[in-house]
Amino acid sequence: MANPAQEIKFTKLFINNEFVDSQSGKTFPTINPANGKKIADVSEGSKEDVDIAVKAAQKAFELSSEWRSLDGSARGKLMNRFADLIERDANILANIETLDNGKSFDDSLFDIQMSCDTLRYYAGFCDKIHGNSIPSDGNMFSYTRKEPIGVVGQIIPWNYSILMISWKFGPALAAGCVIILKPAQQTPLSALYIAALSKEAGFPNGVINVINGYGDTGSAIAAHPDIQKVAFTGSIKVGKLVMETAAKTNLKKVSLELGGKSPLVVLDDANLDDAVEAAHNGIFSNAGQNCCAASKTYVQEGIYEKFVLKAAEMARNRKVGSGFEKDIQQGPQIDQAMFDRIMTFIEYGKSDGATLEAGGKRWGNEGYFIEPTVFSNVTEDMKIAQEEIFGPVQSILKFKTLDEVIQRANKSDFGLAAGIFTNNINDAMKFAHSVQAGSVWVNTYDAVTPQTPFGGYKQSGIGRELGMEGLEPYLEVKSVSIKLPAKY
Structure with a gap:
């Protein structure tokens, strides 16, 4: 049910499965675009907060961690539980999205249902990510493994904030990665509520982290040497800055979904x-x-x-x-x-x-x-x-x-x-x-x-989201070759 007086519970940063104040203590207002009035003050993250979140994510990605120890099928069940909780709280989330973004309540509900569909689509991939055996030369047994790339940074826009969360979370979680998400400064509230649901779903500490902030927060994510991949959706101008920043640090993988004139x-x-x-x-x-x-x-x-x-x-x-x-x-x-x-x-x-x-x-x-x-x-x-x-x-x-x-x-x-x-x-x-x-x-x-890959030619972007192609940016391919004593 539409409720313009929806209570806003979560306004801090979400790091290591806890809501915390930013290191600086700074906040910024998020505004209702229907009337120009403040909805709430939200914690403003900085480079220091990104550093803390990355350390939590790195710990979650260690080989001995609870997250890395999950079988693919267990990871899929966790993602499906996450989607179920989002669907359970669809009305609450739609109220938050309509307050923060301005779109109609029905449009917000539509976005939420498609987000659940996207998470469930990628949940089905969790136990189906596999390599190949290769008939290589030299009396070798060769095969490939597809492994999660590691800590990923994800920077999303304000126009479809809930939908973009699912587009980014779905393939990253299916691949087994851990996430640092920066929502747009105009629409942080839905991302924070969804972060709370990820904890309720049972995701281990450090797997999902949400850092609110402005452009310098996004820049800190793009520049961080321990983030191995960054996914950005937004303008061409900012996308180029993200790519440039990523190249100057650790040459991290970059996927960009940018503008259009279709x-x-x-x-x-x-x-x-x-x-x-x-x-x-x-x-x-x-x-x-x-x-x-x-x-x-x-x-x-x-x-x-x-x-x-x-x-x-x-x-x-x-x-x-x-x-x-x-x-x-x-x-x-x-x-x-x-x-x-x-x-x-x-x-x-x-x-x-x-x-x-x-x-x-x-x-x-x-x-x-x-x-x-x-x-x-x-x-x-x-x-x-x-x-x-x-x-x-x-x-x-x-x-x-x-x-x-x-x-x-x-x-x-x-x-x-x-x-x-x-x-x-x-x-x-x-x-x-x-x-x-x-x-x-x-x-x-x-x-x-969810099944059809989405992305652009020319200056509209690099890489694809959704579909099977949406998984590839979050995976590394490893070739393993074993010398055999004799031909079999």
């Missing part, structure tokens, strides 16, 4: 209503705060005007408000900085000559709400067509041929996702095989599941 292509033969709805949801879900949002909607010239009329009408009818209100479709932007950035891009759209079809203004008189905004007559040289806005702004561009739109889509520095609506299977396959994107969706959009 094209959704609608051909003349598509089901128009289905395409309009998918494009609408593809850009406006989560208030546009989605790395793979359909932020460039390409519509073929034969149906362009009809599409624009329907898209504008749907945007004007989208219900905006507090995530705790009934039937709300769009909550606020995360904070003042993002609100200001998006409003600046809306002004760019107007000044660059795009046609404002819907929205374009602040919604309400408190919090960080923006009307669902639609621009038509957008061209490739406009800022709203080139840069990631990360807000509820739909840019509709016109094209003539499939070959033309593939070429235009591929000129982007991004390559996270793409979609196409058409009833021609040949056109769908040509687009899917030609577009430079990590995920391609046909007659749907943003169809992300």
Whole structure:
């Protein structure tokens, strides 16, 4: 049940299965984006706190530790118990997420269910991670082992904080790693509650640690010489800093899931209503705060005007408000900085000559709400067509041929996702095989599941999350060769 007065129990750092104050004693406020008011003060971690957490994680990773002694099947049962507890407390977590992030209560519940699904998916891998026997030359018996990489740092964003926890925790725990997690400073509360559930589930001391903080906390994780891998989801600018910092210390493994400017292509033969709805949801879900949002909607010239009329009408009818209100479709932007950035891009759209079809203004008189905004007559040289806005702004561009739109889509520095609506299977396959994107969706959009790998081409990232591919960054491959006395 939605409850905007949800009690906040956990606001400290979580290290070695205990909630503790930061070494500095500093705190910072976390803000409700629906009204701009403080929810709670949260402990602010620093390099010293990261050092303490890493030592606890190292101890948990020792060969003789309780964690390393667990069979794979036992580790899987532990992860399933963890998912059960998250599901048990889904309403509490959804209230916390809606307070801290602003998304609708129903959207928070959806994220929580997908998080449970992700943890259970990876729990199934725990006793199925294995190497191969190899027919090597030289009268050898050779085989490979897949071993956990060790202490891993994980830095997650604010837009899907609970979901990103499962994307990071799932493969790391399945592989047998131990974790130092830094949630986004805007949304630390759900991570801390989930940390408490990990202790209740029975994870040994030091396996899961959560350090709240700002960029210097994330930098300390990326730079720490005893962290063997760092996974980051966020902006390209910060992702490059994480990679640079990691390279300067111990050359730790890095996986990056970064930004996008994803094209959704609608051909003349598509089901128009289905395409309009998918494009609408593809850009406006989560208030546009989605790395793979359909932020460039390409519509073929034969149906362009009809599409624009329907898209504008749907945007004007989208219900905006507090995530705790009934039937709300769009909550606020995360904070003042993002609100200001998006409003600046809306002004760019107007000044660059795009046609404002819907929205374009602040919604309400408190919090960080923006009307669902639609621009038509957008061209490739406009800022709203080139840069990631990360807000509820739909840019509709016109094209003539499939070959033309593939070429235009591929000129982007991004390559996270793409979609196409058409009833021609040949056109769908040509687009899917030609577009430079990590995920391609046909007659749907943003169809992300635990089973399908997710990640980007070009500046949209390095590596993959989800699916079997999501396990690989957390594993080292060891070759073992034994000289045999004779051939058998």
